[in-house]
Amino acid sequence: MTPPLASMWMPSGADLRLALPELVLVGALAALLIVPLLGPRGARSAGLIALLGALTAGVAALLAFEGLPSGGLEIFRASGPSDPAAGTGMLVADSLGMFFRVLLMFFLMSVLIMWSLFDAPAERHPTEFLVLLVASAIGMALMTTTVNLLLMIIAIELASLPSYAMSAFDRTRRAAAEAALKYAIFGAATTGFMIFGASILYGLTGTLHVPGIARVLAGQASVPGFATTLTALALLAVFAGVGFKISAVPFHFWCPDVFEGASLPVATWLSVASKAAGVVLLVRLVSIFAEPAAAAYVAGVLPLIKYGVGALAILTCTVANLAAYRQTSVRRLLAYSSIAHAGYMLAAGAIIFPSEQPSAGAISAIVAYLVVYMFMNYGAFMALGLVAADRGSEDLDAFRGLGWRDAPTAAALAVCLVSLVGLPPLGGFIVKWWLIYALGAAALHSPFLWVLAGAVVINTALSLFYYMRVVAAMYLGAYEETGALRAPLSGKVALHLCAIILLLTGTLWIAPLKRNADGVAAAAYSPRSVNAGAPVETSISVAGSANVR
Amino acid sequence: MADVYVPWPQPRAKEFRGPSRAAARAAVSAYRAGAPWVRKHPALVFFALLAGGCLAAWGVQFLCQEYVRVEQRLLLTARAQPGQWLTLEQLAAGAVEVRAAVPAVLLYPLQMLVVRDALGLLGIITFVSILAMFAIWLERKVAGWIQSRIGPMRVGGWHGWSQSLADGIKLIAKEDLIPAGADRMLYRLAPYINFVPALMGFVALPFGVYWVFRNLDVGLLFILAMLGLEVIGVLLAGWASNNKWSVFGALREAAQVVAYEIPMGMSLLIPIMVAGTLQLTGEDSVMARQAGGWFNWLAWHSPWTFVAMFTYFIASLAACKRAPFDLPEAESELVAGFHTEYSGFRWSLFFFAEYAAMFIVSGILVLLFLGGWDAPWVGLAPAAWGEPHAPLGAQLLYGVIFSGPFWFILKAMLLVYLQMWLRWTLPRLRIDQVLFSCVQVILPLTMIVLLASVFWELALGSSAAFRVFSQVVSFVLALVGAVIAVAIVLVALAGLRQRRALVGTMGVERPLPGG
Amino acid sequence: MYDVGLAHYLLVSTLVFAAGVATMTLKRNAIGVLIGVELVLNAASINFVAFGHYRAGGLDGQIAAVFVIVLAAAEAAVALAIFLNFYALHATVDVDRGDNLKG
């Protein structure tokens, strides 16, 4: 009656090897739960397990770069008889995804170090916290590699739901509870919209495979009476979910509150990892939708995506930079700064064009931006944590006189802040320059992009002033002499490392950074190269039979 | 009266009128007419009713089968489209050629699905009502016997057999109170939300091969879903009563039922995995897997199904909020839990739902572990008797002796009796003990058993030597099961015989004053 | 002509979706907002199944709906735990009462 197991589909060894980072993280999750039962309890051993897991996963992702074909590879291709869309992969393995996993794992380790400095000593439930952290990391890693609408939704939820719980983790703080409430409600509502949009996309195209959706839409765009409005609404709803993760402007309300309410490591984690995952997912989606049948398609939905993402980018960085002026809490200031940076990265999402303009420039700019952004944001949050631990306040006033009390720390923080503004000779300047350059290059084809590029430049100028408020507080004005900053050495070391790396990327490491980012971008997934065997306007079921391996 | 301070508003006495008055009158007069006769020959009446019920049931089944045959012939001759209603002309044209023209014409309305469904629903409602009344009477008798009392003895004569009927009349006629500050709409609605799912559970519960309202491919899951829905009625009842004991009872109920649904479902997974289907009757069903006698019953298929039977039974006790898990209505702490404020007909609906659920969970156990509607010796039956075209007498004998709804109800009622026995024997747990025993004892146990069962099945598929070993094991288990079953019956009978000899016995079976 | 078709299901699901969104905007109780989200998710599930049945064929729609139900369960669990936590600290689940942080 039941067929033997051997005749059923199973993921191949190659699939599993390419998904090794996630598998390692799942293993770490299991170990986190099991090891306390066997003996060693406490924050130290739990943190060590998570750290080891992140390290192993990162190394696995680094090693997986070897042998990745250019243009990526769809893995977890199922080919069951029950599914007309069979033969389509669930995940892609490509340079962009692997790069993001390496970045994410490195950042996870950094956040774990921050956690062990600030939260771990008083933490009574380290296992629960680390399980949530690792689970959200798995979700983010999957977000950036999925090409299935359903799996994309699940991955976004896997990244979000533990984040809600993490932001409420300190259960004695009223602010944490309130932040988590808002975060969860906004998140649930956005998820609802996103899933509704996905259901309409599924209805329009009959498949959940994103390249398949793009292909069918491209094929239908010439049909008279094509449901352009409906497609636009559905896409809008789906992009809303991604926008929520990035905290793009209409969906950004949760961001400052959560950053203020949650503990510092959680805020740091969300400020970089969650946004980076969202940006990479957005880039992936846009590049997939931009890929097929460019000529027929440009008339249909693509301009909507382009202008939509562009407008979102302008709105996001402008609103965030203006709002940052009113803040007296440095934590909230950094929250708005992270929203603004998400806006800059979004701008690059708007220039991923079909064929005539290579999208590699934009992706390369985003890759480089992410690397540098990670260091400068981590440094800023670390400095904030050190000061807050010493002074018991996160207000601007806590920073007064820091430049004279503890010159090295203040200098490192200043480097991070200046880099966040995007001034030479720091990494922040270089990556922003590449971004504007890519915008300008693309603007030769589309005048709208001049507006976008202009907005980025103007916003950079705008942001200068509020970052400088912190620097000014550190160096200028009266302060009470309270002696040097009492802070753990490892925190200071991490902060200084960040500053040094920012200096290096702005000077000596420009070429390697550019080379690696270009390499990642050039080999990024493209559905055309994966499904090279299938003609453009083919049916879904035929598209699946194309086999690269 | 005037100077007595009454802290609550005086309820207005409700007129005893309308349909309930008529129903009560009719019942009383029927009782007056029938009671003397029943009192004279109680055993005769009982067996006559049983035989008559079986006969009627089998008659209907026979007619249905006959009708299906006729319908097929008619469809062939009249060239009607399947699924469309036959017109009278087509019927007349076809009936000339058909042997059973008379039943065909008589049963003409039966071809309409609506009519069949209406009849089926009517049957289910009737069955549930009779079941509940019988079970309530039985519960009181069992309680009495276990506590060395004699239980209800007066109403009806023979062991107070019509006590439940009389109670029903009383409840219908009783004043219907709604407490002040209650959410009136929810208060009225809650008993129905509790009762309707219990009724709906019978929709997918088969009593025999063809004796099922709808043979769903997800039958078992559907029944479980309906059992799960009952909780909401209880929750709403507790909330709407505006009484803290009611809310406590409701919250306990929710926690307990939701917790025990997991081990319950996981224990059921084990026989489902062995059988490879969720269907309860038909070609490819759990019952088809157990055909051929009691050695094939899934309870002794492997040690793991044997254990799963017990874990399921325990979890089902909790799901029906029966003792020792009757926390939601723990009378010593919560007055009466979620139904503290209810009275009259609404109150009785909760009990209908409870006894219906007891029967359903027992029925699931019987279907999945204990061979369903087959007698243990069904393998001995002459092959011709079980045929759908066998003579009526042979079918009747087959149904009573070997396989049929009678056996299903018998087995299920035996388990219901077991549940009652446990209720009046075991002390009640505390709520933390209830949850502890679920989450830390039964759930891990079912998980281990499920895992072990998976490996057992894999080994069965791959090794011939293991198959022989497994047969030996299941033979031993079957013997153990038989010993347990016989022991249960013997202990119960011995207790019944000895009850007058026990210390502290207060009542004796002799005519009571006024009885 | 009057047969039930895709359009009927879409009409129903759209109405449920609109009702869900209206609930989200109207209710100030956090649990009320959650109920609105559940309505929206149900509308999406109905869409998935109806599209799968009438348009795409195959199992994709049904399976997507199953996953949507699972996600709804997970979301409700986390959200309710957070609400309870909020209630323990603020003695209310009114969304408007969360005004210590100026989003």
Add this chain to the structure above:
Amino acid sequence: MSERIRLALIGLAVLVAVTLMGLAALLSSRPLEAFAFSVFAGALVTSALAIVLTRDIVRSAMWLMGALSSAAGLYFLLGANFLGVVQLIVYAGGILVLIVFGVMLTGRSPFLRFDPRPAETALAALVGVLLFAAFSAVLLGSAWPPLPGAVPVRQAATVREIGRALLTDYLLPFEVVSVLLLAVMIGAAYLARPVRR
């Protein structure tokens, strides 16, 4: 407007709609399906509207149960038996109990029953009506070109097929969801536990 009048109005509107649909069902070639659809759809729409309009949170939870069960009925009509049952078990039997539980545990909150400001009501009505109008207009007004490679309407999928699809084609989402549930369970259990100070 009192609660009772509102409900009566909804009831009346839906009754009229259901009657019309029922009459239309008599003209359909598959009357039973049309009838069942109108019953389930009517119940679903009634419950959804009642959730919006009712002011009591416990009552909205109860109406949610009506909506979930009638959605399950629609799934049964669409041949998705398994999904219908899952909806009843997980949604109505699990999530809804969770929600009602949450309502009762937070029940003493002063705003459990509230009157929204007129502006809010107007906004919600506007949002709802606009969304409904926009989506239904584009959904019903769009051309639906036939899909390449789609199979025609098929018979009800059996549990076996769904089970196989979950463990083959959808193995990865299945496993990811299990990780998600594990994390969520741990997080929710931690958050809902009483604080020991």
